[in-house]
Amino acid sequence: xxxxxxxxxxxxxxxxxxxxxxxxxxxxxxxxxWFFTSNLFISGVVTMRNVFDIIPFIFLFFIPAISxxxxxxxxxxxxxxxxxxxxxxxxxxxxxxxxxxxxxxATALALTLIYVVSLTFLGPIDTGSIIGAYIGLLLMSGIYxxxxxxxxxxxxxxxxxxxxxxxxxxxxxxxxxxxxxxxPEFASVLEYISVDYHFSNIARGVIDSRDIIYYLSGxxxxxxxxxxxLESRRWS
Amino acid sequence: MSIKVENLxxxxxxxxxxxxxxxxxxxxxxxxxxxxxGAGKSTTMKMITTYLTPNNGKIFVNNVDTETNSMExxxxxxxxxxxxxxxxxxxxxxxxxxxxxxESVPKADIPKAIxxxxxxxxxxxxxxxxxxxxxxxxxxxxxxxxAMIHDPEVLILDEPTSGLDPNQIIExxxxxxxxxxxxTLVLSTxxxxxxxxxxxxxxxINKGEIVADGSPDTLQSKFKGQLxxxxxxxxxxxxxxxxxxxVSSIKNIDKARILKEDENSIHFSLTGLxxxxxxxxxFKKIVSMNMVMLGLHQEETxxxxxxxxxxxx
Numbered sequence: 001x002x003x004x005x006x007x008x009x010x011x012x013x014x015x016x017x018x019x020x021x022x023x024x025x026x027x028x029x030x031x032x033x034w035f036f037t038s039n040l041f042i043s044g045v046v047t048m049r050n051v052f053d054i055i056p057f058i059f060l061f062f063i064p065a066i067s068x069x070x071x072x073x074x075x076x077x078x079x080x081x082x083x084x085x086x087x088x089x090x091x092x093x094x095x096x097x098x099x100x101x102x103x104x105x106a107t108a109l110a111l112t113l114i115y116v117v118s119l120t121f122l123g124p125i126d127t128g129s130i131i132g133a134y135i136g137l138l139l140m141s142g143i144y145x146x147x148x149x150x151x152x153x154x155x156x157x158x159x160x161x162x163x164x165x166x167x168x169x170x171x172x173x174x175x176x177x178x179x180x181x182x183x184p185e186f187a188s189v190l191e192y193i194s195v196d197y198h199f200s201n202i203a204r205g206v207i208d209s210r211d212i213i214y215y216l217s218g219x220x221x222x223x224x225x226x227x228x229x230l231e232s233r234r235w236s
Numbered sequence: 237m238s239i240k241v242e243n244l245x246x247x248x249x250x251x252x253x254x255x256x257x258x259x260x261x262x263x264x265x266x267x268x269x270x271x272x273x274g275a276g277k278s279t280t281m282k283m284i285t286t287y288l289t290p291n292n293g294k295i296f297v298n299n300v301d302t303e304t305n306s307m308e309x310x311x312x313x314x315x316x317x318x319x320x321x322x323x324x325x326x327x328x329x330x331x332x333x334x335x336x337x338x339e340s341v342p343k344a345d346i347p348k349a350i351x352x353x354x355x356x357x358x359x360x361x362x363x364x365x366x367x368x369x370x371x372x373x374x375x376x377x378x379x380x381x382x383a384m385i386h387d388p389e390v391l392i393l394d395e396p397t398s399g400l401d402p403n404q405i406i407e408x409x410x411x412x413x414x415x416x417x418x419x420t421l422v423l424s425t426x427x428x429x430x431x432x433x434x435x436x437x438x439x440x441i442n443k444g445e446i447v448a449d450g451s452p453d454t455l456q457s458k459f460k461g462q463l464x465x466x467x468x469x470x471x472x473x474x475x476x477x478x479x480x481x482x483v484s485s486i487k488n489i490d491k492a493r494i495l496k497e498d499e500n501s502i503h504f505s506l507t508g509l510x511x512x513x514x515x516x517x518x519f520k521k522i523v524s525m526n527m528v529m530l531g532l533h534q535e536e537t538x539x540x541x542x543x544x545x546x547x548x549x
Contacts, residue, residue: 006337017325078321082382085285085317086338087310234289 003088007096008103011070015104024066028108031058036115046123051115052133052203056196059137059144060173064165066104067148068158070097071230075156090230094223098142098149105141109134129205136202139215140195144169146222153229169195238263239284239390239420244293246279246444253279255444256292261437266416268435269424272547276444277424278318281394284422285315297390311340314383318394320376324368328359328378331367332385339386353381357411373404380411391415393423397430409434428540442547455542462490463508467518468501468531476502479525486521488512501530508534 015021035054074080083093119125144165151165152158175194179187191197195218198211239261246254254276261267269277282288284295286306295302297309323331332353336346354363357377362370367378376396383391396412397405412423413434425431431438432452440448440455448455469479476494479502484492488509495503508514515534522529 002340003338006334010334013330014323014325077324078317078319079323080321081282081287081317082315082321083338085287085310085313085315086335087307087340088338089307233287 003092004096004099007088007093008099011097011100012103015066015100020066020069021104024062025104025108025111028058028062029111032112032115036112046119046125048116048119048125048130048133051112052137055109055112055137056140056173056199059141060166060169062108063101063105063141063144064148064151064162064169067101067145067165068152068161070101070149071153071226072156072158072161075153076158084230084233090227091223094149094153094226094230098145098219098223101145101149102138102142105145106138109137109141126205129203132205132207133203135207136199136211139202139212140199143172143195143215143218143222146219146226147172150222150226150229153226172196238296238298239422240296240299241280241284242294242296244280244283244295245291246276246283246288247291252444254283254290257441257444257446258293259439259446259449261420261422263420264418265437266413266421266423266435267437267439268431269422269441270426270428270431270438270543271424271441272426275441275547277441278394279444280441281315281392281422281424285313285392286310287317311386312389314386314388314391316379316383316391316393316396318398320379320396322367322375322378322382325366327366328354328363328370331378332381335382336385341386349385349387353385356384356415357381373400373407376400376404376408377411380408380415384415389419391419391421393421395424395426397425397427405430428538428543440543440546447546448542456536456538462510463512463514464535465506465508465514465518466495466531466533467504467506467522468529469504469522470528470530471497471500471502472527474525474527479527480504482521482525483518486514486517488514488517 032051032054035050036048039050071080074083084090116125116130147168148161148165151168152161154164155161172193172195175190176196179191179194182190192214198214201208201211241260242258243256244254244258245252245256257276257280269280271277279288283290284297284302286302286309289303297312300308300312302309323334326334329350332350333346336349341349354360357380359374359377359381362374367375370378380393380396383393393412397408400408409430412421415421416434423430423434435452437451438448438455439446450458467483476497480492480494483489483504483506489506490509491507493505495505497503506514506518513534515532518532519529
């Protein structure tokens, strides 16, 4: 636990010591801000719907971008060798890095609460679905970060890591959109794998254990895959 | 803190990087791994530090198996990998703190440990700078400080002086010597002078195998096959072949050949037998031939020559 915290602090500091975090957060806020305000007064509805609809799209690029350096950079510079010969487990490193990237994403998400606060001045808001949507987005980002970190552990090239994680994330995202073209027996399986399907459940304000289990197990699988990828150095 | 390596092998695909080597390093020894690039020095170190797992064989650090109890082994070892990888965006003090935390130095002892390393490694003037701004010499010191922050009993340094300028090399060597007094120290290098200057014992590694093991002095005397002699004579009308024949006939001279020839002088290269001293005989011979000697130089085979003999294909 202490080791996870050490890695977490170091990773978080290196995000916020470099301009990357700020640039990414600003871009995130500009895009979500535009979707928040552009329709607000035309439609005259007090809703976060537009923002919550666009964020999963932004995540497709945003999360591969912030997670691509986690292991690639250490592989490229060779610091991975230092890290992996310290008395900490591979899993501590993976979890520490995961939590740091999740915290950066949560920070970006938390800044969008400004929109929610400003909505409260305009009329009553649907608190339940808004809380649900934030939890859903955080869980969704968790699975994406897991994928991003895994992709990053595969290569020392950050661009390659970005492309790999984008492809996996985009694939999971698309599943729900192509279901109509598939035979129904496949469809239900693919629906369960689809990130989007579970998000839409939670975003309605219905927090079902099946959806939570889906996300948590997805995160666990990718973190374990990342650990396996780190360990593969030993077999080569 | 001893290191024991038994029948260690590591393959990259079909190629054996390390091929069935065994050796033992005793507490307090300073041991140099000497070998050409790609000989398996780094691979061996990576296995001792648990970064890689051997395909065959076992490694014990103070009787603890690196495979079954790698965390305990890691705690005992301070490691400076090849190329000295560092986080260039961190400043020196933050980095040392990070290293100390990773090594599980108790929180209360961390400031003391950092201060000690800053003093020992001479990092005082750069401690608040980013590592990326430092010169190579200072970066090397940061790498050493990082490796020793938890006061390990075993230090493993992979090419600690590569890429440094001559002054920095001497500084780092002195630092290593100072540190080596209290620790078991293994360093690798492909520079002969380095082992001669710092190590108690040398393991010469070639193509994944140990080809020689011993102190620099014993290796020198064991492999000292011959003397290399350079003889320069003033050129005159005497026939060169005749001189060569005359010189070759001197007792204890093994081989003789003409090295080069210019307007005024002829350079000969002679090889003398082990343990002999042929300078006097050469001098007398030349005088008896009524020739003028311009130079005579005799040298014992150096560790460098031994290294070349053992590691060339």
